[in-house]
Amino acid sequence: MSKEAKSTGTKSAIFVFDTDGLFDIQGTDKNADLSGGISVSIGNPSEQGSGLFCSNDKNCS
Amino acid sequence: MAHLGNRHLHLTILPTERCNFRCTYCYEDFAVGKMKRWVIDAIKQLIQNRIEKSGLKSLQLEWFGGEPLIAKDVVHEISEYANSFFKSGHLDEFEGGLTTNAYLLDIDTLARLVDHRQRNFQVSLDGDEDAHNRSRRYASGDGTFSTIWPNLLAAAESSLDFAITLRLHIMPGNESSLYALSERIRHNFGGDRRFTIYLRHISDLNNTNNVDKVLKTISMTDALRIASSLEHSLSETGFVVSNGVGNVFESQVKTISIGKPGAKVDAEAGNYGYICYAAKPNHLMIRADGRLGKCTVALNSQSNHVGQILPDGRVRIDDERMNYWLRGHANRDAQELGCPAHTY
Numbered sequence: 001m002s003k004e005a006k007s008t009g010t011k012s013a014i015f016v017f018d019t020d021g022l023f024d025i026q027g028t029d030k031n032a033d034l035s036g037g038i039s040v041s042i043g044n045p046s047e048q049g050s051g052l053f054c055s056n057d058k059n060c061s
Numbered sequence: 062m063a064h065l066g067n068r069h070l071h072l073t074i075l076p077t078e079r080c081n082f083r084c085t086y087c088y089e090d091f092a093v094g095k096m097k098r099w100v101i102d103a104i105k106q107l108i109q110n111r112i113e114k115s116g117l118k119s120l121q122l123e124w125f126g127g128e129p130l131i132a133k134d135v136v137h138e139i140s141e142y143a144n145s146f147f148k149s150g151h152l153d154e155f156e157g158g159l160t161t162n163a164y165l166l167d168i169d170t171l172a173r174l175v176d177h178r179q180r181n182f183q184v185s186l187d188g189d190e191d192a193h194n195r196s197r198r199y200a201s202g203d204g205t206f207s208t209i210w211p212n213l214l215a216a217a218e219s220s221l222d223f224a225i226t227l228r229l230h231i232m233p234g235n236e237s238s239l240y241a242l243s244e245r246i247r248h249n250f251g252g253d254r255r256f257t258i259y260l261r262h263i264s265d266l267n268n269t270n271n272v273d274k275v276l277k278t279i280s281m282t283d284a285l286r287i288a289s290s291l292e293h294s295l296s297e298t299g300f301v302v303s304n305g306v307g308n309v310f311e312s313q314v315k316t317i318s319i320g321k322p323g324a325k326v327d328a329e330a331g332n333y334g335y336i337c338y339a340a341k342p343n344h345l346m347i348r349a350d351g352r353l354g355k356c357t358v359a360l361n362s363q364s365n366h367v368g369q370i371l372p373d374g375r376v377r378i379d380d381e382r383m384n385y386w387l388r389g390h391a392n393r394d395a396q397e398l399g400c401p402a403h404t405y
Contacts, residue, residue: 015342015387017368019375020110022067023342 065336069119069154070111071344073357074104076135078127078349082162082205085196086232086263089360095132096349099372104347105142106374112151120146122157122179123338125357127349130165140177147178158182158224162197164208168215175221183259184213185228188238189245196232217250225256229291231284231306232263233277243291251298258295260288261305281306340389340401345376353378355386356402 015023078093111117120143124136140157147155158181159174166182174180186209187193194204216225227246229239250256262284279287288306295302338344339355346354353368353376354360364385368378389397 014384014391016380017376017378017383019371019377020115021070021107021343021345021376021378022111022115 065341065343067115067343068117069121069343070108070117071121071123071338071341072104073123073125073338073344073346074129074136074139075125075127075346075348075357076129076132076139078360079131080126080128080162081131081164081200082128083198083200083202085198088358089127091127093349096135097351100347100349100351100370101135101138103351103370103372103374104139107370107376108139108143108146110374112146118152119154120152121155124157124159124161124179125346126160128162128164129159130161130170132349133165133170136179137173137177140174140179144177156180162205162209163212164199164205166209166212166216168212168219171212171216171223172219172221175223180223182223182225183228184209184225185230186242187230187232188235189241192235192238193242196230196235214249217253217256223255226259227256228259228261230261230263231279231287233279236283236287239287239291240294243294246300247295247298251300254301256300258291258300258302259305260291260302262288336389336398337400337402339386340398342383342387342390355383359402362402 014026016026017023075093075096077095078089079091079095080087080089108117108120122140122143126132129136136159143152143155143157146152155178157177157179159179160183163182163184166184185197186206187196190204190206190210193206193209197205199205213225213227216223229242231239246256246258262279262281264278284306288304292302292304337356339346339357344355346357347370348354348360351370352366353370354365355367356362356365359365364382366379367382367386368376370376386401388394389399389401
């Protein structure tokens with residue numbers, strides 16, 4: 001997080017962003033689940049990071 | 062964790078929100094014009110800051126609009142700037158692409174974009190010339206096919222390293238024209254692996270340009286039948302065909318329902334195994350006026366205004382609004398990861 005980082009988060013915020021757009025994950029009771037969720041997401045073979053083109057079979061936009 | 066971590070940044074940039082087309086089913090209002098100089102400079106500064114201060118290693122640019130090639134100078138300037146970091150070794154990965162109507166995608170423009178590693182293109186076609194010109198009209202009302210098709214032919218005749226997805230729209234009244242188009246595609250692009258096909262039915266995404274304000278959509282039964290036929294014939298020729306008819310995500314996006322508790326989707330929940338870019342914490346959409354958003358469909362939803370880029374390249378992000386789009390990571394809900402624009 002940059003030195004300018006200034007959270008505008010609320011109690012419900014989970015991802016907190018700084019002024020460079022970097023995110024951190026808050027909420028210690030949920031960190032494990034979040035990490036797992038992200039790992040699972042990345043491990044999905046259909047996730048090619050192709051954005052708008054969504055080069056899997058679930059094109060979106 | 063590269064693609065969802067801070068070392069990867071995915072920017073969807075709208076260099077202009079104006080369009081040279083007036084497609085009858087378009088959901089955009091074209092209210093915001095070309096990106097101002099200060100926003101261009103701010104985006105370049107953001108990229109530089111992230112690389113030099115935060116160790117950014119992977120950058121993905123997607124160009125959307127309006128029609129991004131109306132502002133091709135903006136696309137060229139930012140992509141060339143970003144590519145300089147890749148060429149100097151600061152970025153390990155850099156790529157980009159455009160959702161474009163291809164009217165301005167002449168061979169010189171294509172070559173320059175490819176040179177800047179903007180190599181992925183999605184081009185929509187509504188059928189052969191007759192049907193395409195009925196719905197994908199120029200702003201003047203004229204047809205557009207006779208300009209687009211030669212651009213695609215010139216691309217095919219080149220040796221450029223690109224990937225063009227031809228998005229074929231299935232809608233009422235264009236079935237026979239789609240079959241004619243598929244023959245044209247087979248004849249001209251068959252065997253060229255740079256061209257792939259995506260089949261999709263037209264759905265109502267809060268259309269504003271439809272003349273009678275009621276968008277006529279095709280029945281799912283007919284759409285599936287036509288898509289199946291097209292998929293069969295094009296696959297037979299060796300095309301990679303992705304059949305998006307029946308996929309729930311885009312058709313589920315009813316932008317008017319965003320943020321309204323209790324809004325229902327009209328398809329059963331399932332495990333779709335897909336994360337929309339809008340649900341990724343390292344994705345930002347930067348609008349032509351510097352507003353930050355997440356979803357390229359729900360452009361006018363307040364929920365989709367998650368912040369602002371500042372002239373010095375920093376960003377001001379509303380965490381609460383941002384977390385609306387990211388909530389699927391907290392509850393691991395497949396639908397909310399696949400399309401966070403819908404609510405239950």
